[in-house]
Amino acid sequence: xxxNHCFDELHxxxxxxxxxxxxxxxxxxxxxxxALQHRGQQACGIAVYGHDGAIRIHKGEGLVKDVxxxxxxxxLPGDILIGHVRxxxxxxxxMENIQPFRMSCRAxxxxxxxxxxxxxxxxxKGRLETLGHLFHSxxxxxxxxxxxxxxxxGDWITRIMAAANQLDGAFSTVLLADGVLYACRDKYGFRPLxxxxxxxxxxxxxxxxALDALKAEFLRDVEPGELICIGPDGxxxxxxxxxxxxxxxSMEYIYFARPDSIIEGCGVHIFRKRTGKLxxxxxxxxxxxxxxxxxxxxxxxxxxxxxxxxxxxMGLLKNMYVARTFIQPAQSMRDIGVKMKLSPVRxxxxxxxxxxxxxxxxxxxxxxxxxxxxxxxxxxxxxMLIASPKYAWPCFYGIDTGTKEQLIGSDHSEEEICRYIxxxxxxxxxxxxxxxxxxxxxxxxxxxxxxxxxxxxxxA
Numbered sequence: 335x336x337x338n339h340c341f342d343e344l345h346x347x348x349x350x351x352x353x354x355x356x357x358x359x360x361x362x363x364x365x366x367x368x369a370l371q372h373r374g375q376q377a378c379g380i381a382v383y384g385h386d387g388a389i390r391i392h393k394g395e396g397l398v399k400d401v402x403x404x405x406x407x408x409x410l411p412g413d414i415l416i417g418h419v420r421x422x423x424x425x426x427x428x429m430e431n432i433q434p435f436r437m438s439c440r441a442x443x444x445x446x447x448x449x450x451x452x453x454x455x456x457x458x459k460g461r462l463e464t465l466g467h468l469f470h471s472x473x474x475x476x477x478x479x480x481x482x483x484x485x486x487x488g489d490w491i492t493r494i495m496a497a498a499n500q501l502d503g504a505f506s507t508v509l510l511a512d513g514v515l516y517a518c519r520d521k522y523g524f525r526p527l528x529x530x531x532x533x534x535x536x537x538x539x540x541x542x543x544a545l546d547a548l549k550a551e552f553l554r555d556v557e558p559g560e561l562i563c564i565g566p567d568g569x570x571x572x573x574x575x576x577x578x579x580x581x582x583x584s585m586e587y588i589y590f591a592r593p594d595s596i597i598e599g600c601g602v603h604i605f606r607k608r609t610g611k612l613x614x615x616x617x618x619x620x621x622x623x624x625x626x627x628x629x630x631x632x633x634x635x636x637x638x639x640x641x642x643x644x645x646x647x648m649g650l651l652k653n654m655y656v657a658r659t660f661i662q663p664a665q666s667m668r669d670i671g672v673k674m675k676l677s678p679v680r681x682x683x684x685x686x687x688x689x690x691x692x693x694x695x696x697x698x699x700x701x702x703x704x705x706x707x708x709x710x711x712x713x714x715x716x717x718m719l720i721a722s723p724k725y726a727w728p729c730f731y732g733i734d735t736g737t738k739e740q741l742i743g744s745d746h747s748e749e750e751i752c753r754y755i756x757x758x759x760x761x762x763x764x765x766x767x768x769x770x771x772x773x774x775x776x777x778x779x780x781x782x783x784x785x786x787x788x789x790x791x792x793x794a
Contacts, residue, residue, distance in 0.1 A: 348433070348449040348732075349373030350527070351417035351544060352508040354515040354564040355535030360402075360410035362532070362548050363417045367398045369547035370540055372592060373449070374421035377401075381434040381445035382412040383513050389445050393418075393432045413535065414515055416508040418447035421734070430471045434510075437476075439483030441490060444511035446482075448475045449540055450504030450525045451732040454791040458500060478507060494518060495561055495574040502788050504583075504731035506556070508538060514565040521575035522787055523558030524583050524731045524778060526597045529569070536564050541595040555598055580776030581787045585733060587772060588722045589630050589693045600772055603633045608771035609721040609763055610637025610691060617761035618642065619717040621689035625649030627704060628676070634721035635691035642689070649688060650704070651677045672703040684712030690757075692718065694725050696735070698742040701755040709756070718757040723765045723782035724748070730790060731778070 349370035353359045363380050378401050379393025390410055394401040418433040434447040452474040467480050481497035490511050504524035509516040517538045519527050530537040530550035537550045545552055559575040593603040624646050626635030639646035653675055695701050705716050726743035728735045738744045742751055752760035780786045
């Protein structure tokens with residue numbers, strides 16, 4: 335994977351959607367994909383199984399509202415589809431990498447989209463290329479499709495299960511073939527995937543907020559290592575891989591998922607609020623007010639303020655017209671990006687000791703700029719409190735981070751980071767508190783601990 339670009343935020347790779355047996359499915363997908371827009375703003379697409387048996391695709395670069403016009407939706411008739419929103423984990427873009435992909439094999443035509451990152455992708459791709467396979471994109475999704483097509487015999491269930499068994503890493507995948515919707519999740523359960531009921535049909539989505547957008551009834555999560563098949567006979571379940579234990583990505587709870595989503599039985603807002611309360615129990619600081627870094631740390635800030643019995647104020651204002659991501663090659667441009675996106679509320683912060691709650695520190699650039707802005711606005715003290723452990727290790731399961739050397743937490747102590755960002759104090763939530771907030775032990779915390787659940791192939 336290519337990590338040459340500069341960043342100071344974490345970015346999730348994608349969001350997936352599947353709809354079966356729902357009238358005007360493309361219009362429903364438009365709403366659901368907008369609910370998943372936070373998972374990817376670079377590109378999006380929909381593949382519909384038409385009444386004539388053909389799979390039609392419409393996709394493009396940009397936001398859902400810009401890619402799908404009324405004309406585009408009218409041109410996608412059918413009640414079965416899959417959809418996708420994309421944020422690339424590399425600098426590689428282009429139409430060839432926008433999902434869903436439409437492919438053909440001995441069994442027929444199918445469409446596929448996925449969320450996550452396959453850690454043994456290079457070795458599998460090398461083997462397939464030796465056999466004469468040609469790849470059109472750089473996406474792991476195409477690799478999955480080639481493995482499905484590689485099977486010489488078997489129905490779609492057999493082919494998908496055989497392909498999934500060869501993959502190691504993170505994938506929540508939706509597939510459309512012969513009027514049947516398939517969805518599967520890797521054996522570790524790194525990425526979320528939920529099933530809902532909408533009338534007599536079904537919806538599968540990366541997060542429950544997409545089900546809520548359609549007023550679909552949540553049924554359950556797709557289990558780690560499970561393949562579900564939704565067709566004329568209803569919903570059927572198969573186990574494609576033995577589950578070694580749940581390893582849901584902790585950053586889904588901390589940062590990526592929408593606060594109104596529920597992931598494996600745990601409400602995201604509730605989780606974040608608990609981390610804030612636990613953060614106060616571990617690190618009470620002398621402060622007059624509590625503020626959050628908009629917007630993912632708001633829930634944790636609420637929890638911290640309640641536990642500290644301090645007022646929660648809007649000390650930083652986010653410009654809603656600036657995109658969530660601001661990736662620029664030069665340090666000066668990154669600094670301008672922070673100032674464009676965030677502004678201190680001088681009347682609130684002047685003369686105050688401030689407890690600033692954020693979800694993570696990646697490179698430290700944004701935190702440094704925030705501290706400086708607050709001091710320039712008259713804050714007398716700035717205490718930085720992070721509602722997660724120190725981020726020190728790169729992720730290989732679908733989060734866009736740099737190499738270990740590009741993460742400030744990898745080779746700097748809390749004291750050194752505190753001096754760099756210019757804060758009066760810096761405190762992180764402990765890993766024990768993170769597990770306590772979730773009420774579970776099965777989380778992937780590799781980005782904090784360096785303990786990866788899988789092998790890292792080819793020195794990934």
